[in-house]
Amino acid sequence: MTTLLVRNGRVIDPASGRDGTMDVAVRDGKIVEIGAGLSVSDADRVIDAADRIVAPGLIDPHVHFREPGHEEKETIETGSLAAVAGGFTTVCCMPNTQPALDCPELIRFVYDRAAERAVCRVFPIGAVSKGRAGERLAEISLMHDAGAVGFSDDGDAVASAGLMARALAEVRETGAALMQHCQEPTLTHEAVMHAGVVSTRFGLTGWPRVAEEVIIERDIRLNRDIGCRYHVQHVSSAGSVEIIRRARADGQPVTAEVSPHHLLLTDEAVDRSGAPDAMAKVNPPLREQHDIDALRQGVADGTITVLATDHAPHTSEEKSRPIEDTPFGLIGLEAALALYVKALIEPGLVGWPKLIELMTTSPAALCGLEAKGLGRLTPGGPADLTIIEPEIEWTIGPESLAGKGRNTPFMGWTVKGRAETVVVAGTVRLDRRASTTAGTGAGTVALPVS
Numbered sequence: 001m002t003t004l005l006v007r008n009g010r011v012i013d014p015a016s017g018r019d020g021t022m023d024v025a026v027r028d029g030k031i032v033e034i035g036a037g038l039s040v041s042d043a044d045r046v047i048d049a050a051d052r053i054v055a056p057g058l059i060d061p062h063v064h065f066r067e068p069g070h071e072e073k074e075t076i077e078t079g080s081l082a083a084v085a086g087g088f089t090t091v092c093c094m095p096n097t098q099p100a101l102d103c104p105e106l107i108r109f110v111y112d113r114a115a116e117r118a119v120c121r122v123f124p125i126g127a128v129s130k131g132r133a134g135e136r137l138a139e140i141s142l143m144h145d146a147g148a149v150g151f152s153d154d155g156d157a158v159a160s161a162g163l164m165a166r167a168l169a170e171v172r173e174t175g176a177a178l179m180q181h182c183q184e185p186t187l188t189h190e191a192v193m194h195a196g197v198v199s200t201r202f203g204l205t206g207w208p209r210v211a212e213e214v215i216i217e218r219d220i221r222l223n224r225d226i227g228c229r230y231h232v233q234h235v236s237s238a239g240s241v242e243i244i245r246r247a248r249a250d251g252q253p254v255t256a257e258v259s260p261h262h263l264l265l266t267d268e269a270v271d272r273s274g275a276p277d278a279m280a281k282v283n284p285p286l287r288e289q290h291d292i293d294a295l296r297q298g299v300a301d302g303t304i305t306v307l308a309t310d311h312a313p314h315t316s317e318e319k320s321r322p323i324e325d326t327p328f329g330l331i332g333l334e335a336a337l338a339l340y341v342k343a344l345i346e347p348g349l350v351g352w353p354k355l356i357e358l359m360t361t362s363p364a365a366l367c368g369l370e371a372k373g374l375g376r377l378t379p380g381g382p383a384d385l386t387i388i389e390p391e392i393e394w395t396i397g398p399e400s401l402a403g404k405g406r407n408t409p410f411m412g413w414t415v416k417g418r419a420e421t422v423v424v425a426g427t428v429r430l431d432r433r434a435s436t437t438a439g440t441g442a443g444t445v446a447l448p449v450s
């Protein structure tokens with residue numbers, strides 16, 4: 001196994017409070033030492049991290065890798081390449097595959113496929129209901145025993161209050177979180193985008209904020225007598241932030257995540273020179289400036305605890321259909337870090353230590369990954385590292401994307417901050433400094449150095 005020495009980086013580890021210029025020594029897939037002036041005589045490789053940030057490997061608790069069933073959009077392998085290109089060493093896959101991840105066999109399938117093909121760690125989220133049909137509970141405790149790290153019917157809400165109450169009770173017994181896609185279906189029938197002036201302009205059916213807010217309110221009320229860990233996925237509305245803030249102040253076990261696009265884009269992004277743009281069709285939809293302001297404030301004051309991409313790849317053919325017929329979703333992994341910098345660090349709402357906490361310790365806690373030593377830098381713990389160039393400017397383009405999806409409304413944006421080197425379990429999986437396809441063996445992400 002390889003021995004690595006990462007020297008002179010600004011090591012930021014929110015879990016331990018470490019923040020200073022230090023070295024990190026890695027051997028046999030584990031961190032052996034963190035401190036100033038380390039010397040490792042037999043290092044296979046020394047990485048100079050001066051002017052770089054050395055963080056625990058970033059964790060994304062919400063991705064769609066489409067396998068099994070829609071491998072034309074993404075696979076566990078190609079999704080993991082996108083993850084590593086974006087600086088992520090761990091991702092959690094949503095269960096809206098075909099078939100849905102609703103039984104222990106399919107949970108094990110994700111682990112097996114990831115072990116064969118993936119260049120980062122991949123953990124499955126189990127479905128709440130059988131086939132995600134919202135009628136009968138899936139095999140929650142058996143899936144948990146097989147390694148599901150959370151439960152969600154993402155793509156759809158658990159709409160039935162009766163089923164949701166039973167699900168909260170059953171998930172509570174596992175200690176995992178129930179992650180809800182908050183969308184009241186009878187309020188969003190045939191909806192394409194946010195209900196506002198742009199949907200009116202185009203005559204498109206709108207998806208109102210209240211459809212998200214009523215599910216959150218209801219779930220918090222249901223859960224008051226149950227006490228399951230309840231997590232709101234991809235918050236989009238200012239009103240939702242306020243509901244979550246009150247519940248947390250009241251001591252309820254509620255957490256929430258937000259995605260890059262909801263922190264940066266309004267529904268005006270759907271209007272591309274007077275025509276509706278399917279690239280900006282996402283669920284929940286892009287809303288208005290005051291929602292963006294509230295979401296950013298929610299991150300800054302600790303109401304929103306986790307950042308998640310909701311990476312949702314689709315084929316170019318699907319995304320070139322008329323907006324009513326194109327599927328919801330955008331890709332997110334490759335550019336997320338830089339987009340969070342733009343949305344949160346550049347306006348002065350958070351600093352790097354807080355941003356890294358939102359992308360490491362917080363998602364690790366959400367998905368119960370601390371017990372595996374993930375989301376932190378600890379001697380003896382797994383050597384998952386993300387080395388970040390905080391000041392580099394780059395442009396989001398097709399050549400910067402490593403997964404199969406090209407569906408992003410951020411194409412052509414110039415952004416700042418990028419993962420330069422990514423180490424997963426002691427193996428270099430991304431190395432933008434090397435002149436060729438760099439790294440140590442098969443499965444290293446091939447990207448231009450630029």
Ligand SMILES: [Zn+2]
Binds near residue numbers: 155181
């Ligand atoms: Zn969702």
